[in-house]
Amino acid sequence: MERKQQQIFGILAKSVRQLLEQEGLDMGQLQEIRMRIGKPLLLIYQNEERFLPFTKGKHQRHIVTREEIRETLDYVSHYSLYAYERDIRQGFLTVEGGHRIGVMGKVIMEQNTIKNLQYISSVNVRVSHEIRGCADHILPYITKEGEICHTLIISPPRCGKTTLLRDLIRQISDGNMEIPGHSVGVVDERSELGGCYHGVAQNDLGIRTDILDGCPKAEGMLLLIRSMAPQVIAVDEIGAKEDIHALEYAMQCGCRMIATVHGKDMKEAAEKPVLGELIQKRRFQRYIVLGNRQRPGEIRAVYDERGSVLCCGL
Secondary structure, three states, X not given: OHHHHHHHHOOOOHHHHHHHHHHOOOHHHEEEEEEEOOOEOEEEEOXXXXXXXXXXXXXXXXXXXXXXXXXXXXXXXXXXXXXXXXXXXXXXXEEOOOEEEEEEEEEEEEOOEEEEEEEEEEEEEEOOOOOOOOOOOOHHHHEEOOEEOOEEEEEOOOOOHHHHHHHHHHHHHHOOOOOOOOOEEEEEOOOXXXXXXXXXXXXOOOOOEEEEEOOOHHHHHHHHHHHOOOOEEEEOOOOOHHHHHHHHHHHHOOOEEEEEEEOOOXXXXXXXXXXXXXXXXXXXXXXXXXXOOXXXXXXXXXXXXXXXXXXXXX
């Protein structure tokens, strides 16, 4: 936890860092830090919105300044924001530890595509959490006779899908009493699963795992099949049609797929373009639907390929 605090505090403007240090926060409960110029500093802490400082009145909330945004971006980019232009035009950067830094501002267009962002006015620090063992209770439901089932994790934002996927990868790679170890290929487009820093994963994804860091998902899945022959491929946040076509191709090549997608339930996932076709074809054998009514990472239900409920409320 001390390392995580160093990673997060090290990219924040000094004045913001001091506020967080004064609060004595439990870093395991910190999910987001939202900074908007001219607006109060806002945290998502213990799954609730909290303004800093916690104990002051409404008129004593800390108001984020342009200088604090600029200083934070200098630390995030090592004083070379231009070097991160490719990441910024996607709306985020990923730093050591797999923490994602979302940015918003004035969009610069070129030939009908986003070239860059200027005058950044909002920064969202999304804290990455590695929780070993959080997939213990779900692993038996996505395995059958020692084999991994094609699995889709459906989740709204901030419900722990990336954390759950990360631990599933580790357990499938290492093996345990439920399953033997499998070779796993991970396409980590946003550098959140492995949290790679200078090419080395900061999070534990298991002893039989190969990671393609910063690679687009569609190209990455095909590259893994050609080069590493994985038994299982894992990807986070599928959505584009090329991602889903590559995912189906990987299934046809004999790879077991574990993927996540944004959605509140099975119905919403089935209504998505292209992905809905895979669901109708019963390509996935298991669906895990997450929620956060009681806590982040709450398993609302597990379904089989026909949509029948296997369990609820884990």
